[in-house]
Amino acid sequence: MSQETGHYLFYAGINTFGGYKHSTDLENVDIAVMGVPFDAGTTNRSGAKMGPNAVRNMSRLVFGFNYMWEGELDLDEVCPNIIDYGDVGQAYGSTAVNSMIEETFNHADKIIQSGAKLLTIGGDHTIPYVPVRAVHKKYGKVALLHFDSHQDTIPSNGIISHANFAYDLVEEGCVDPSKSVQACIRTPLDNIGYNIIYSRDVMEMKPEELAGKIKNIIGDTPVYLTFDVDSLDPAYAPGTGTPVVGGPSTHYMRTVLRNLAGLNVVAGDIVEVSPQYDHADITALAAASVAQDIMCLMAHTKK
Numbered sequence: 619m620s621q622e623t624g625h626y627l628f629y630a631g632i633n634t635f636g637g638y639k640h641s642t643d644l645e646n647v648d649i650a651v652m653g654v655p656f657d658a659g660t661t662n663r664s665g666a667k668m669g670p671n672a673v674r675n676m677s678r679l680v681f682g683f684n685y686m687w688e689g690e691l692d693l694d695e696v697c698p699n700i701i702d703y704g705d706v707g708q709a710y711g712s713t714a715v716n717s718m719i720e721e722t723f724n725h726a727d728k729i730i731q732s733g734a735k736l737l738t739i740g741g742d743h744t745i746p747y748v749p750v751r752a753v754h755k756k757y758g759k760v761a762l763l764h765f766d767s768h769q770d771t772i773p774s775n776g777i778i779s780h781a782n783f784a785y786d787l788v789e790e791g792c793v794d795p796s797k798s799v800q801a802c803i804r805t806p807l808d809n810i811g812y813n814i815i816y817s818r819d820v821m822e823m824k825p826e827e828l829a830g831k832i833k834n835i836i837g838d839t840p841v842y843l844t845f846d847v848d849s850l851d852p853a854y855a856p857g858t859g860t861p862v863v864g865g866p867s868t869h870y871m872r873t874v875l876r877n878l879a880g881l882n883v884v885a886g887d888i889v890e891v892s893p894q895y896d897h898a899d900i901t902a903l904a905a906a907s908v909a910q911d912i913m914c915l916m917a918h919t920k921k
């Protein structure tokens with residue numbers, strides 16, 4: 619007796635993101651998914667370097683279906699050439715941050731210049747330094763759409779951690795904060811000019827309303843979307859280094875993303891999954907699901 623198996627059985631075969639082929643050939647690629655297994659920037663509990671493979675593993679359970687976008691967009695039809703680019707930027711020791719940034723930039727730049735959309739799987743929140751610089755090089759000043767419980771706007775003053783990119787990238791001129799949104803914030807710092815939507819206000823809004831506010835602010839500016847998994851309440855994403863209670867559910871945020879269709883998302887990431895603190899892969903599953911939504915937002919611009 620033979621059975622039809624293959625990619626429908628997520629536990630079998632070599633692990634690639636979503637079951638897409640592993641390749642670094644960028645010819646006619648629609649979306650490249652790249653892992654950056656790096657967490658030397660964490661200020662509290664480390665472990666996010668184990669994130670890319672944990673998210674890859676659960677992604678194969680997720681990508682057999684696409685319920686959130688049914689009737690709106692068929693990802694594989696709009697984007698027939700999606701690749702798992704593999705991992706880059708792994709580094710340790712006293713030069714880890716600079717090594718990660720240098721190596722990862724070469725790959726991110728190549729992917730963005732090829733015309734492909736780039737989705738990076740972290741890794742900690744140091745990672746956006748790299749793809750945001752790469753998209754700035756191609757598109758000029760971009761809007762940052764930043765879902766997080768933290769603002770990450772502490773000036774690095776040269777000592778780069780996962781808490782600085784949203785400040786430094788404005789200072790560098792890569793991000794226009796007046797066109798950008800930080801949402802789900804619940805550890806307030808000084809505001810350096812971003813449109814901030816605090817978590818307590820998010821929790822009072824329907825997801826459609828939050829998406830509408832975001833679209834009004836960003837308009838048609840090219841967007842870099844960074845999704846810290848700790849934007850979700852720890853009940854839905856316990857496997858992360860710096861959890862903060864008081865955030866939305868995974869379904870709520872997926873509905874927000876679904877309602878952001880039309881934004882010009884040129885690249886994005888999902889970061890801060892730390893499988894060591896996870897339970898039953900709940901956080902990796904959430905991250906893989908959100909990754910699918912971000913890819914659909916990217917695909918939507920090609921429709």
Ligand SMILES: [Mn+2]
Binds near residue numbers: 767848849890
């Ligand atoms: Mn965070």
